[in-house]
Amino acid sequence: MSKPTDLVQGTLDLLILKTLALEPMHGWAIANRIKQLSEAVLLVQQGSLYPALHRLEQQALIQSEWGASDNNRRAKYYSLTRAGRRQLERESASWERLSAAISGIVRMA
Amino acid sequence: MESDLDDELRFHLEKQTEANLAAGMPPAAARLAALKEFGNPRLQQEECRDAWGTRMIDNVFDDVRYALRGRRRDPVLAVAATATLALCIGANTVVFSLVNSILLRPLPYPGADRIVWLSEHIGRDSMEVTPGADYYSASDQGRLFEAVAAYDTYTENWNGVEKPEQLDAAQVTPSFFRVMGTRPLMGRYLAAGEEGQKAPDVVVVSYAFWRTRLGADPNVVGSTLTLDRLPNTIIGVMPQGYDFPRATQIWRPMPMDESSERPRSGMRPMRIVRMAARVKPGVGERELESEMVRLTGAIRAEYPKDFETTGFIKGMSITAVPLQKRLVGDLRQALLVLTGAVALVLLIACVNLANLLLARASARHRELAVRLALGSERGRVIRQFLTESLLLALPGGLAGAGLAALTVWLFNVAKPAILVRYPVVSMDLRTLLFTFGLTLATGLIFGMAPALSAARVDIQEALKSGGHGQSSGPRAARLRQGLVVVELGVSLVLLIGAGLLARSFLKLAHTDLGFEPARLLTLRVNLVGPRYAKAEGQVQFYDNVLERVKQSPMVKAASVTTDLPLSGERPFSGGGFQVEGRPRMPLGQMPLANSTVVGRDFFRTLGIAVESGRTFDSRDTSQSPNAVVVNRAFVRKHFPGEDPLGRKLLFGRNASFASGIVGIVGSIRGSALGAEPDPVMYFCECQGGNRFLTRMGLVVRTSGEPRAAIRDVEAQVYAEDRNQPVFDVKTMEERLEDATASQRFQLMLIGAFAGLALLLAAAGVYGVMSYLVTRRTRELGIRIALGARPEDVMRHVLGENLTLVLVAVVMGLGGAWALTRYLKTMLYGVTTLDAPTLAVAPAILAATVILASLGPARRAARVDPMTALREE
Numbered sequence: 001m002s003k004p005t006d007l008v009q010g011t012l013d014l015l016i017l018k019t020l021a022l023e024p025m026h027g028w029a030i031a032n033r034i035k036q037l038s039e040a041v042l043l044v045q046q047g048s049l050y051p052a053l054h055r056l057e058q059q060a061l062i063q064s065e066w067g068a069s070d071n072n073r074r075a076k077y078y079s080l081t082r083a084g085r086r087q088l089e090r091e092s093a094s095w096e097r098l099s100a101a102i103s104g105i106v107r108m109a
Numbered sequence: 110m111e112s113d114l115d116d117e118l119r120f121h122l123e124k125q126t127e128a129n130l131a132a133g134m135p136p137a138a139a140r141l142a143a144l145k146e147f148g149n150p151r152l153q154q155e156e157c158r159d160a161w162g163t164r165m166i167d168n169v170f171d172d173v174r175y176a177l178r179g180r181r182r183d184p185v186l187a188v189a190a191t192a193t194l195a196l197c198i199g200a201n202t203v204v205f206s207l208v209n210s211i212l213l214r215p216l217p218y219p220g221a222d223r224i225v226w227l228s229e230h231i232g233r234d235s236m237e238v239t240p241g242a243d244y245y246s247a248s249d250q251g252r253l254f255e256a257v258a259a260y261d262t263y264t265e266n267w268n269g270v271e272k273p274e275q276l277d278a279a280q281v282t283p284s285f286f287r288v289m290g291t292r293p294l295m296g297r298y299l300a301a302g303e304e305g306q307k308a309p310d311v312v313v314v315s316y317a318f319w320r321t322r323l324g325a326d327p328n329v330v331g332s333t334l335t336l337d338r339l340p341n342t343i344i345g346v347m348p349q350g351y352d353f354p355r356a357t358q359i360w361r362p363m364p365m366d367e368s369s370e371r372p373r374s375g376m377r378p379m380r381i382v383r384m385a386a387r388v389k390p391g392v393g394e395r396e397l398e399s400e401m402v403r404l405t406g407a408i409r410a411e412y413p414k415d416f417e418t419t420g421f422i423k424g425m426s427i428t429a430v431p432l433q434k435r436l437v438g439d440l441r442q443a444l445l446v447l448t449g450a451v452a453l454v455l456l457i458a459c460v461n462l463a464n465l466l467l468a469r470a471s472a473r474h475r476e477l478a479v480r481l482a483l484g485s486e487r488g489r490v491i492r493q494f495l496t497e498s499l500l501l502a503l504p505g506g507l508a509g510a511g512l513a514a515l516t517v518w519l520f521n522v523a524k525p526a527i528l529v530r531y532p533v534v535s536m537d538l539r540t541l542l543f544t545f546g547l548t549l550a551t552g553l554i555f556g557m558a559p560a561l562s563a564a565r566v567d568i569q570e571a572l573k574s575g576g577h578g579q580s581s582g583p584r585a586a587r588l589r590q591g592l593v594v595v596e597l598g599v600s601l602v603l604l605i606g607a608g609l610l611a612r613s614f615l616k617l618a619h620t621d622l623g624f625e626p627a628r629l630l631t632l633r634v635n636l637v638g639p640r641y642a643k644a645e646g647q648v649q650f651y652d653n654v655l656e657r658v659k660q661s662p663m664v665k666a667a668s669v670t671t672d673l674p675l676s677g678e679r680p681f682s683g684g685g686f687q688v689e690g691r692p693r694m695p696l697g698q699m700p701l702a703n704s705t706v707v708g709r710d711f712f713r714t715l716g717i718a719v720e721s722g723r724t725f726d727s728r729d730t731s732q733s734p735n736a737v738v739v740n741r742a743f744v745r746k747h748f749p750g751e752d753p754l755g756r757k758l759l760f761g762r763n764a765s766f767a768s769g770i771v772g773i774v775g776s777i778r779g780s781a782l783g784a785e786p787d788p789v790m791y792f793c794e795c796q797g798g799n800r801f802l803t804r805m806g807l808v809v810r811t812s813g814e815p816r817a818a819i820r821d822v823e824a825q826v827y828a829e830d831r832n833q834p835v836f837d838v839k840t841m842e843e844r845l846e847d848a849t850a851s852q853r854f855q856l857m858l859i860g861a862f863a864g865l866a867l868l869l870a871a872a873g874v875y876g877v878m879s880y881l882v883t884r885r886t887r888e889l890g891i892r893i894a895l896g897a898r899p900e901d902v903m904r905h906v907l908g909e910n911l912t913l914v915l916v917a918v919v920m921g922l923g924g925a926w927a928l929t930r931y932l933k934t935m936l937y938g939v940t941t942l943d944a945p946t947l948a949v950a951p952a953i954l955a956a957t958v959i960l961a962s963l964g965p966a967r968r969a970a971r972v973d974p975m976t977a978l979r980e981e
Contacts (some may be wrong), residue, residue, distance in 0.1 A: 015592045028124040047148035051156035
């Protein structure tokens with residue numbers, strides 16, 4: 001898969017970081033949480049979730065740890081690193097700026 | 110990490126399946142839905158791996174698999190590439206083996222890089238030898254030497270096992286073994302003090318001699334060897350592989366005493382020796398040089414005052430060169446030229462293959478465009494092409510290594526004369542690494558062309574015009590033509606090189622020798638024993654043998670000489686003389702000439718022209734006045750513009766020994782074919798007075814094939830004296846062949862390379878021509894439709910080639926001019942601007958191009974206009 005448009009990839013990264021900001025969780029839980037929080041408006045393209053997770057881990061924005069899941073199965077839990085937290089703040093800020101600008105234009109009759 | 114990833118993804122699927130179950134789906138559907146939603150796990154695994162960066166390795170394997178599949182579809186390319194590369198890489202490997210074995214590999218002695226060879230120079234000429242006194246001076250005063258040795262080579266008679274044999278021997282000072290640094294296989298080397306006239310009769314034997322002649326006897330130390338009729342005790346055996354001086358079979362003490370060499374004096378004869386030394390560890394080149402300058406000064410200071418006035422001392426210096434350089438250095442230039450030539454051939458092959466691949470690549474541009482559009486990176490594509498070309502190169506490299514191994518084996522089996530003097534050629538690890546590296550480099554070089562052209566593919570362009578893309582454009586055609594011009598130019602350079610060498614070889618081989626070499630048998634004897642202690646005994650022997658030999662019906666004439674032409678030996682003797690009637694010259698300024706002692710019939714036997722006066726005949730005896738015959742070179746040097754006949758030459762301490770010049774003969778080429786003849790004075794053995802005639806050569810003019818007379822002549826020598834071995838039996842033509850052996854060898858190799866280059870260039874021309882014709886099918890069809898005749902079309906197509914050839918010729922001439930300066934020392938009698946070569950080589954090139962173009966040109970002429978016009 002070559003580069004999908006930057007916006008989509010960046011947005012997914014932001015969502016993952018935000019989700020993990022609350023508590024560490026494994027991949028499936030992240031996908032589920034995003035579905036819940038966005039009230040099913042955003043269906044994470046499951047095909048891009050894990051690549052994104054691994055990429056973020058490569059970039060040291062998140063870290064992983066193997067642990068036991070709720071029914072004692074082996075699962076990989078991700079959590080934010082300090083760098084990840086900083087990146088989240090930066091991304092959130094610019095996202096809000098962007099969406100405010102777009103809303104401003106869209107609302108103009 | 111892989112299995113972790115599996116676990117992680119599996120966990121996700123299980124969780125999703127559970128969620129689906131919980132939401133009420135039946136189990137099978139739940140699993141299916143989870144899978145569908147998840148997407149392709151394989152793909153995701155790949156992408157994750159991508160994030161890790163290990164994708165690289167997988168990609169390479171993919172590339173290889175793809176390339177292999179591609180090659181199976183195109184066997185012609187694979188075969189052509191493998192064959193071409195096998196030849197070219199093989200040739201390069203062979204040359205590298207030569208360079209490696211001869212120049213790069215250190216000599217097989219411990220610390221061999223510290224062994225140097227010392228020689229004296231007078232002015233710029235190297236004497237190659239030194240007076241014995243220098244050995245003592247260097248031992249005393251050389252501060253940077255661990256050990257200094259003097260040695261000399263000669264031959265000795267050995268009783269032998271069945272019949273007497275002549276052995277190659279060396280006289281050495283005991284320090285010689287310390288200089289070389291090896292340890293004996295058995296026994297010991299010479300001990301300190303075992304030198305001089307009173308040295309014990311002990312010898313060290315070589316490994317080969319011990320094995321082949323002494324039966325590898327483990328108890329050989331202490332046994333006796335009868336040499337020159339005297340018993341000698343064997344004290345040691347050299348280790349295997351020791352070969353200095355070359356081919357020596359026995360080493361014995363040098364019968365030189367310091368008292369007879371020092372103090373230096375013009376009154377005494379000086380012993381001539383060669384010298385070698387081992388330098389202390391850690392001494393640099395510059396240090397050694399300045400030390401030699403200092404040593405020169407010290408040696409000069411040892412000469413008595415009267416030597417100084419002669420100017421002999423002023424120009425004298427002693428120098429040290431690494432022994433390896435001395436032994437193999439003369440081959441260095443030739444090997445470098447070969448390396449250059451063979452690299453050029455490989456370059457041509459690369460160009461050919463690049464052209465071939467370019468043609469293939471253009472056909473694949475559509476496929477490429479699709480891949481790029483689907484998101485493949487260009488880098489990946491370039492890597493793909495390079496992998497393909499590497500894969501194409503590898504079998505060629507392997508085959509080339511195999512061919513090279515075979516050739517090297519042949520070299521060692523056939524042993525061309527040129528290589529006998531040098532270390533054995535073999536392929537070692539370094540050579541294999543070289544081959545491997547060269548194969549990789551070759552693959553990358555010719556792979557660059559299609560790879561770069563692929564990189565520049567414009568996706569839209571390629572998809573639109575249905576696959577022809579830019580590689581079909583005029584730019585591509587010009588690129589291909591340009592490459593062919595380069596090929597042709599390089600081939601021309603090689604052709605010119607080969608042509609120059611060929612002319613040089615022919616000139617050398619047909620040098621006027623000054624005598625008639627055909628049907629001439631030569632051999633040598635070394636008289637040993639009390640019977641030959643005095644001149645009479647020696648002369649008697651030769652007279653008797655010559656009498657006997659002349660009885661044979663096969664023999665037309667026979668004689669003896671101390672200096673066999675083309676034997677590579679040092680001149681028998683030489684020295685200064687005075688000319689009667691001219692003012693006395695001081696020691697250092699006396700005229701010099703070589704002396705040769707010959708039999709009466711020598712000049713007739715050899716067929717040397719008598720220019721004036723007479724040669725020796727029956728009136729010359731030990732009682733008659735001393736007569737000397739001089740050659741033309743002597744006259745030119747010492748009697749320019751005068752008639753020397755009747756003049757007297759004076760020899761000896763007080764110029765007491767006078768010889769009258771009775772005749773002038775033509776000069777003959779002596780030991781070196783390429784050099785100008787030296788001035789020579791011939792004396793007759795019939796006049797006695799010289800008791801050093803124990804070693805002489807026999808020359809026999811035969812009526813038929815000289816080899817047929819060998820047995821007869823040998824038999825006559827043995828009939829005269831059972832115990833005198835005959836050795837170095839060769840016909841003069843064989844000696845002549847040996848003298849030109851190295852030129853012939855070089856010519857063979859460069860000729861082969863030039864031929865190969867021409868073949869490859871022709872293939873390249875053929876390929877490009879075919880391509881061009883195909884490209885212009887439409888245009889050609891139109892021409893024919895408009896009434897052009899086949900001959901016109903052919904002429905048109907061939908005519909275009911002419912420009913190519915012209916450009917190539919200009920390039921080639923320029924390249925040749927720049928490069929042949931390196932050939933200068935290898936050429937004999939031919940300048941680098943040799944007119945015949947410069948005329949013939951381009952003609953050959955043009956002919957080759959025309960021949961290679963005939964096929965495509967004929968195809969062009971036969972284009973069917975209908976099909977051509979319909980073609981898209």
